Amino acid sequence: MYDVTIIGAGVVGCAIARELSKYNLKILQLEKSDDVSNGASKANSGIVHGGYAAKHGTLKGKLCFEGNRLYKKLNEELNFGYKKTGALVIGFDEKDEENIKKLYENGIKNGVFKNEMRIIYKDEILELEPNINKDVKVALLAEDVGITSPYEMTIALAENAVKNGVELKLENEVLDIIENIDYYTVITNKGEYKTKYIINAAGVFSDKISKMVGIDNFYIKPRKGQYIIFHKGYGKIINRVIFQTPTKKGKGILVTPTYHGNLMIGPNADEVSKKEDLSTDVETLKYIISTARKSVPNIDLRKVLTSFSGIRPTPSTGDFIIEESKERFINVAGIESPGLTSSPAIARMVLGILKSSGLKMIKKTDFDPYRPPIIIKKDLSYKEVNKMLNIDSPNQIICRCEMVSKKEIIDALNRGIHIKSIDAIKRRTRAGMGFCQGEFCGPRVRKVIAETLNIPEDEVPQRGKGSGIIPKKVNLNYFKNLGI
Ligand SMILES: Cc1cc2nc3c(=O)[nH]c(=O)nc-3n(C[C@H](O)[C@H](O)[C@H](O)COP(=O)(O)OP(=O)(O)OC[C@H]3O[C@@H](n4cnc5c(N)ncnc54)[C@H](O)[C@@H]3O)c2cc1C
Incomplete structure (x- = not known):
């Protein structure tokens, strides 16, 4: 009998697993894929969003701000790679300026300190970022924004959770859940597990898992975002994450250095019918290139490495769903952006829900928070x-x-x-x-x-079972033919 079973090993499931591994509990984590971080957590922008980004009064707004503040310490313990770069949200006209002022106000309401955000104008913007479009008028400078490597973070959380006693079972797809009087039986393709509590962190499939216990008051819309990634080192053409002023559709196309120094542009936001279709297409990539060049006009397509895409688990409710939806069944569903940023705070919130639901939680005395890095930096010719x-x-x-x-x-x-x-x-x-x-x-x-x-x-496979079909990608020659 497990105390807690977590379904899904994306960044959310793994952050929860690691937080719970601090306590004397018998914890099981089930993942249908052959590895952790094979869902939304492997293909996203990798931005640790600032507190201004998500709307005040929502769970997203609260948890994004709180999660952002937890990154520094988490990275010191787990060494997955995190850099506080800051960001600019740039605008080109008066309407953008109005919206940028609203973002500033939203940030203050969410708890961002006044010395962490500033509205700046053309001369200062171009001084900070000489490669930005010279037509820029105004920008929000948000110092609390950072970049991370999302899959390395998820892997680090999982490794540390396992080290501290979590039983992680890969290639275990949850097929059904049977309710008993004071426990659940979770049925997977590999066997059955008894558990007192279930945490549903199944990303884009969290609605399917929720329905297994009769909760169907929400659904998840898959929303695809495509990206282009450029050579390592090319990220240097900018110093910060560059956003355009957000619209109703979302944060728009960003231009960012990645944690490892590549340049990355994207994502668009398209509702799609298939929850695991990670293909990329020429028309969307053309749109991404032309929109990104509105921010940074001289992006050099000869430096393109590849394209990729990720699927956002967009909830029908418009906000994260984090609650005990049924006795001892906790939904952590619809965790779209800024879910990566929020994940450490989501884990703490789930801990609170478990405590108030009556789970006895006693802190371990031998919890080891440290996880050494895998990548060794080398300076070789x-x-x-x-x-x-x-x-x-x-x-x-x-x-x-x-x-x-x-x-x-x-x-x-x-x-x-x-x-x-x-x-x-x-x-x-x-x-x-x-x-x-x-x-x-x-x-x-x-x-x-x-x-x-x-x-x-x-x-030894290229990619393992459950990591989805190999996505169709746009041929690299396409970019070369497009010219500079
Ligand atoms: C294009 C894009 C850009 C984004 N950019 C950012 C950003 O810059 N900053 C930010 O903060 N957030 C960003 N996000 C959001 C962030 O990526 C997600 O919020 C986060 O990854 C969600 O994590 P998760 O663990 O809930 O889901 P996932 O990572 O999808 O994990 C769910 C897991 O559940 C498993 N699973 C599903 N069904 C079953 C089953 N039946 N049995 C067992 N296992 C199952 C899946 O295989 C998967 O591994 C972005 C998302 C996308 C797609």
Whole structure:
């Protein structure tokens, strides 16, 4: 009998698992995919949004502000990578200026300090960001905005939760839930589990899980967002996250450096019918390019690496749904943006719900909050990297674009989460994220995985079961043909 079963291992499920692992509880986490962070948490903007971003009076507004404030300490403990860059929300006319003033007021109401936000004008904007469109008139400078690597954060939370006793079962798809007098039976493709409490953190499928216990007062609309990512190092053309003034449709197309120094533009927001269709298309990418160039006109398409997309779990209610919807069944549903930012605060809120529902919670004395990083920063020349490609040593370089060593891949495989795909290693070490997009290092990574796990190479998949079909993507040559 488990005390708590968490369904879903995205950033929300994993933040909850890690928070609960501080207590003497028997915790189970079920994930249908072959790895954590295979849903919305792997493909998003990676922005730790500022307190101004979500509407005051909503759960989103409260939890986004609170979550933002928890990132620094969380990153010090878990080493997933977080940088406070600040952001500019830029405007080009009087209407934008009006809306920017409203954002400022909203931020103050949400709790942002006055010294963390400022409205600034053309000369100062161009001084801070020389590559911005010279037609800019006004901007909100929000100092509390940051960038993170969303899948590395989710992985770090999961590794630390597992280290502190959470039982994470991958490739366990919840098919049904049976209600008993004082416990639930959760039925998966791999077996049945008895549990006192259930936490539904199944992202875009959280409505389906909720219906299993008869709660169907909301539904989740999948809303796709597409992105283009550029070469590592190219993120330097800007210093901060650049947003345009938001509209009713959302925060609009942003231009941002990623935590690892790439440039990224996107996302659009399109309601789609399929909950797992991660394809990208030419028309949308053209729109993203032209809109992003309104912010930063000289974005160089010769530096494009690839395109990708993510699906937002947009709730029919318009706000996060976090409540004990039925006795001992807690919905944490519809966690769209700013869900990544809010996740540490969501976890605390769920803890409070469990406490007031009567779950006995006693703090562990041996909780270990620390998780060491996987990626080791290296400062090697091209020549040195080439020399290290075939050496017989743990320092052998396996991925030359991102300088990933054999040692880092072996470390990633030995952190208590049973992964074996090339993509799982890519998210943990960045092997395959560089210029060649895995063409050179893919087979080399496969060999290290096979050797480490002592399995034949043909049993190492590119992506594992449940991580969805390989999405159709726009061919890179398309961007080259578009010119600069
Ligand atoms: C385009 C886009 C941009 C975004 N940008 C930002 C941003 O910049 N900043 C920010 O704060 N937020 C952002 N977000 C929002 C953020 O990504 C989400 O709020 C967050 O990732 C949601 O996490 P989750 O754990 O609820 O969902 P998910 O990550 O989707 O996790 C749900 C998990 O449940 C599993 N699951 C589903 N059904 C079952 C089942 N039956 N059995 C077992 N497991 C199941 C899935 O496989 C999945 O792993 C963005 C989202 C998108 C899509």
